[in-house]
Amino acid sequence: MQVIVSPQEDIYVAVRPGVQAGMQLPRAHYEELAAAATHGHPVPTWFADAAQQAWQIDVAGRPTGSVVTVRRPSTAPVTYSRASWEINKGCNFACEHCYLEQRPFAGLPLDEKLTLIDMLQDVGVLWFQITGGEPLIDPDFPPAYEYAHDAGMMLEILTNGSRLARPDHVAMFTARRPHKITVSMYGASPDTADALTQTRGAFRTMYRGLQAAAAAGLPVEVTIIITRHNVAELDDMRALIDEIDLPRREYGSISPTYTGNGSTLDTQVPGYLDKSAIFAGCPAGHTSFHVDPHGFATMCKVGRDHPISLITEGPEGLRRLPGIADTQMLRTGGCSGCTLSSTCRVCRPMARVYQEAKAPLEHYCQHGERNPA
Ligand code: SF4
Ligand code: SF4
Structure with a gap:
């Protein structure tokens, strides 16, 4: 497999391991690739051209299933990337x-x-x-x-x-x-x-x-x-x-x-x-x-x-996870009511770890910068 094609929320992406560059595909192209992989057809010409341009790989004429792993849309109640x-x-x-x-x-x-x-x-x-x-x-x-x-x-x-x-x-x-x-x-x-x-x-x-x-x-x-x-x-x-x-x-x-x-x-x-x-x-x-x-x-x-x-x-x-995450992001505990929170450099879970460790404020908190310990 050289390329992964996958639904991601409401878009379709094509990515290649080891390479940053990827592409976004229209739904019709995603479905065409999925059908070509299922039926053993060669990669469509448009895909071979795009793969050459994005990743400098020559996949023209090759069976789609040998080049592309096509991920199916999620059937789960929630999706994550x-x-x-x-x-x-x-x-x-x-x-x-x-x-x-x-x-x-x-x-x-x-x-x-x-x-x-x-x-x-x-x-x-x-x-x-x-x-x-x-x-x-x-x-x-x-x-x-x-x-x-x-x-x-x-x-x-x-x-x-x-x-x-x-x-x-x-x-x-x-x-x-x-x-x-x-x-x-x-x-x-x-x-x-x-x-x-x-x-x-x-x-x-x-x-x-x-x-x-x-x-x-x-x-x-x-x-x-x-x-x-x-x-x-x-x-x-x-x-x-x-x-x-x-x-x-x-x-x-x-x-x-x-x-x-x-x-x-x-x-x-x-x-x-x-x-x-x-x-x-x-x-x-x-x-x-x-x-x-x-x-x-x-x-x-x-x-x-x-x-x-x-x-x-x-x-x-x-x-339940989004709600659990939102609760952990609230500036409670040692951060509650902080007037500097809009310019804080740590997220709340990390601030809490520092606070539980009783770390010196200068390690993580602007109040330590203002009043160095
Ligand atoms: S500046 Fe300090 S007290 Fe304020 S939100 Fe950030 S870590 Fe908490
Ligand atoms: S530790 Fe990292 S991943 Fe977790 S909430 Fe903070 S910034 Fe986000």
Whole structure:
């Protein structure tokens, strides 16, 4: 499969894993592609021309079903376009700054993982992020990934990279290309990365993973996680990534754990906390949601009030999610009545996590900027 064609709310889109450019299709064209795929007809000429222009791929004359996965309209009571899923919170690293306070190795049995993916497909999820813990250490990752890929999803994998060099993983991602593999980098040397992750071999396995993925031409992006343990190696990390010609970005905003423990904040480097953008609203719970390892859906990874069991309730349970999300967005608790809320830089679920962790105000709140502690 090279292209996914899918209804999204009241429009139809065509997207290609690994590429940002996509197209919007008229309904008649969507139906023509669906019929051509069903009946084994070659791709319509207009589609071959458009695919050449958008993605520089030559699909002229090929059977439509071998090129395009056509997603059916959702039959679920609610529709969503994005979801993230912690397949398993277990991790083979133990980073001090991790937003998960506990990382138990546990999750759904494989048959229920696949049932969950069926449900996500049914509610219309097209962009699907699989995270952890470290997702690649879950033995069910390969069958779950392949199942989601065959369901016609644009997959993003968040990983520490330590298992990325495994030939079976490279073969899996080559045969079924993800939209993106995002690898976190924690240092430019074994001394630093192994100390930060409290894991011997962390740097070596991560860097081998990056090299293997780059050599295979996989769509990898590296996120440099900046903490006080590795900030001295920031330029070296940038250079290492540039050497293997991968795109990179940087992340230095360390939050409390999502269960409100502020011990992670000691790893924050002053000056790398991103306070640039004013929070302008978030569609979490309305167009996207998060699923934990046991199949419970919440508005996002941070706002986890009133989880809904997808395994016992099915997609029907998601009807409650928009209301649950709206309640979590209210500026209550420590933010109630704040006169600066229109220029606040954090969403309410994140502000609550900081407040529960009793974090110093200068980490997240304008009142801390005005009256530095
Ligand atoms: S500025 Fe501080 S108190 Fe006001 S809404 Fe934002 S986090 Fe809450
Ligand atoms: S943490 Fe805040 S901004 Fe992020 S998805 Fe949740 S509500 Fe939206």
